[in-house]
Amino acid sequence: MIIAVASGKGGAGKTFVATHLATALAREGKQVVYVDADVEEPNGHLFLHPDITEQKSSKRLVPFLPSGNCIGCGNCQTVCAFHAILVLGKQVTVFDDLCHGCGACLLACEHNYLSEKHVPIGDIQQGKTNSLSFVGGTLNVGEPRSTPLITDVVQTALASRKTNADEYVIIDAPPGTSCSAVAATEAADLVILVAEPTRLGFHDFQLAFEMATVIHKEVAVVINRADLGTEELRKFVHEKKLPLLLEIPFNDVVARMGTEGNLAIDEDATVAEQFSALSEQIIHRTEVSGGRQ
Amino acid sequence: MKQICVISGKGGTGKSSITASLAQASIQPSVIADCDVDGANSALFFEGTDIEHTDFVSGSRAHIDTDDCTQCGRCIKVCRFNAITSSADKYSVNSLACEGCHACAVICPSDAVQFIENTVGMIFRRTIKTGELIHARLHPAQDNSGKLVSKVRDRAKEVAAELNIKQIWIDGPPGIGCPVHAAISNVNAAVIVTEPSVSGIHDLERVSALCSHFGVPIMVVINKFDLSASRTAEIEHFLGLQNAPIVGKIPFDKQIPLAQCEGKTLFQMDAHNATIHAIYNEIDTRIGILHSSK
Numbered sequence: 001m002i003i004a005v006a007s008g009k010g011g012a013g014k015t016f017v018a019t020h021l022a023t024a025l026a027r028e029g030k031q032v033v034y035v036d037a038d039v040e041e042p043n044g045h046l047f048l049h050p051d052i053t054e055q056k057s058s059k060r061l062v063p064f065l066p067s068g069n070c071i072g073c074g075n076c077q078t079v080c081a082f083h084a085i086l087v088l089g090k091q092v093t094v095f096d097d098l099c100h101g102c103g104a105c106l107l108a109c110e111h112n113y114l115s116e117k118h119v120p121i122g123d124i125q126q127g128k129t130n131s132l133s134f135v136g137g138t139l140n141v142g143e144p145r146s147t148p149l150i151t152d153v154v155q156t157a158l159a160s161r162k163t164n165a166d167e168y169v170i171i172d173a174p175p176g177t178s179c180s181a182v183a184a185t186e187a188a189d190l191v192i193l194v195a196e197p198t199r200l201g202f203h204d205f206q207l208a209f210e211m212a213t214v215i216h217k218e219v220a221v222v223i224n225r226a227d228l229g230t231e232e233l234r235k236f237v238h239e240k241k242l243p244l245l246l247e248i249p250f251n252d253v254v255a256r257m258g259t260e261g262n263l264a265i266d267e268d269a270t271v272a273e274q275f276s277a278l279s280e281q282i283i284h285r286t287e288v289s290g291g292r293q
Numbered sequence: 294m295k296q297i298c299v300i301s302g303k304g305g306t307g308k309s310s311i312t313a314s315l316a317q318a319s320i321q322p323s324v325i326a327d328c329d330v331d332g333a334n335s336a337l338f339f340e341g342t343d344i345e346h347t348d349f350v351s352g353s354r355a356h357i358d359t360d361d362c363t364q365c366g367r368c369i370k371v372c373r374f375n376a377i378t379s380s381a382d383k384y385s386v387n388s389l390a391c392e393g394c395h396a397c398a399v400i401c402p403s404d405a406v407q408f409i410e411n412t413v414g415m416i417f418r419r420t421i422k423t424g425e426l427i428h429a430r431l432h433p434a435q436d437n438s439g440k441l442v443s444k445v446r447d448r449a450k451e452v453a454a455e456l457n458i459k460q461i462w463i464d465g466p467p468g469i470g471c472p473v474h475a476a477i478s479n480v481n482a483a484v485i486v487t488e489p490s491v492s493g494i495h496d497l498e499r500v501s502a503l504c505s506h507f508g509v510p511i512m513v514v515i516n517k518f519d520l521s522a523s524r525t526a527e528i529e530h531f532l533g534l535q536n537a538p539i540v541g542k543i544p545f546d547k548q549i550p551l552a553q554c555e556g557k558t559l560f561q562m563d564a565h566n567a568t569i570h571a572i573y574n575e576i577d578t579r580i581g582i583l584h585s586s587k
């Protein structure tokens with residue numbers, strides 16, 4: 001079962017729900033992989049404290065001209081849809097930041113003069129806590145696009161599984177509704193949207209719901225800081241017949257937990273009960289649906 | 294004209310409310326550029342109706358003409374984004390996966406690939422009490438490449454020039470990728486909103502590294518500073534090393550999200566109005582918000 005935890009905007013409690021759900025499932029005796037796909041601002045490790053046992057660099061391809069063979073035809077520049085390659089005389093300059101690594105320029109060069117090299121975009125860490133496996137990515141500062149790294153992180157996590165039907169992969173997705181959020185949720189069987197019932201929160205939720213609909217994902221909802229705000233969100237969830245998995249009332253322990261990097265599940269009996277109930281629901285859903293992979 | 298971008302690394306730190314508040318604290322009109330285009334919500338803080346809406350087109354998406362396509366399979370092989378799929382009798386392009394790179398068109402021997410302009414989002418303009426608001430909406434699942442952010446900033450500059458407005462407040466996007474690069478390039482200052490938590494500090498470190506990478510001066514607001522004295526001290530220490538000023542501290546207050554439900558900003562809350570004024574003044578003494586640049 002692959003579950004992505006997402007929200008239209010940061011700050012709704014996405015990492016809080018993802019880390020706690022992963023921990024609660026592990027405490028029910030399940031095999032769990034927690035995946036931090038919020039590679040621009042990864043935070044999951046700050047709460048789970050994994051021992052990192054493996055680290056690899058994630059790379060993308062960019063073209064370059066290895067030798068002085070270029071005849072200066074300019075075909076590569078003409079074909080590049082991202083204005084990433086510039087031909088001046090017989091000099092080819094590639095702007096790595098603009099390049100999408102599509103390879104069109106290589107196809108356009110009739111003499112096959114262009115070659116490709118790998119440039120690092122970030123790191124992927126793999127490790128373990130007492131109870132679960134951890135996979136996370138960190139985007140290099142200054143690297144423009146996070147989507148290739150997110151895809152690599154998710155693939156690495158999926159490849160690390162032990163073909164065990166009882167295994168749960170919990171993906172902490174980046175905020176928003178653009179292609180980076182899509183890259184993190186694409187493989188999921190279920191997308192849990194975390195939302196606040198405030199006016200702003202409801203607005204963000206609708207955007208996230210729209211994204212999940214566009215990519216045809218099954219959606220379930222967790223309402224965070226459930227006692228603040230209005231009924232709009234609940235009404236919407238009810239009308240769309242979305243499963244409302246959990247409502248978490250505002251809790252001082254949770255608000256303060258972030259300051260020390262602990263899990264509220266260890267400090268507060270109410271939070272522990274809430275997440276154990278959530279994980280039971282998830283396990284039940286998985287068993288009923290026959291544990292799609 | 295001064296441009297100040299408010300960013301936080303992560304969402305949920307009260308960034309939008311602070312941006313709106315700083316505009317409200319000024320005695321002069323301003324343009325607010327909501328560059329958090331993937332989740333823009335400044336418009337919820339400001340009553341008014343949009344007086345302009347423009348489609349934003351960026352790049353294109355491939356489309357395979359089934360009449361011309363001989364299903365030779367070359368395009369599937371070259372597409373690095375797995376955007377082309379074949380079914381029993383035709384090839385089609387998944388427009389969400391397609392990046393519009395034209396590799397398939399280069400390789401296609403039958404000229405069967407066409408390109409359709411891609412509408413990525415919309416840009417809006419609204420006249421509000423404090424001046425003008427330019428905001429945008431990225432359509433779901435689109436590439437937030439930073440181009441829409443740049444477009445919002447361009448429009449904000451045009452409107453400011455037209456109305457002789459001297460300050461642009463930019464509500465920045467989360468993260469450290471393209472959209473943030475586009476939001477902070479060439480601003481007079483980036484105001485980073487952070488929180489005294491392990492994740493807040495981690496995000497602050499990354500976003501301030503990004504600003505120094507682009508040579509953008511930073512100023513910091515610590516939100517919920519009283520949640521942890523030790524973490525706040527840690528932030529102060531970190532900023533001391535960077536020589537970056539703290540321009541304000543906002544206390545933890547459960548009323549803030551409640552006020553937000555009613556569309557109220559921090560500036561409009563009696564308890565925080567003075568703090569916002571003080572933050573505005575701190576920024577003003579450093580960059581002379583209303584003084585003309587150059």
Ligand code: SF4
Pocket residue numbers: 062063079080081082083084085094098099100101102103104105106394
């Ligand atoms: S790989 Fe694609 S994006 Fe990069 S330079 Fe070549 S044509 Fe342009």
Ligand code: SF4
Pocket residue numbers: 102354355371372373374375376377386390391392393394395396397398
């Ligand atoms: S334009 Fe590029 S990404 Fe789109 S289908 Fe063709 S090869 Fe694939």
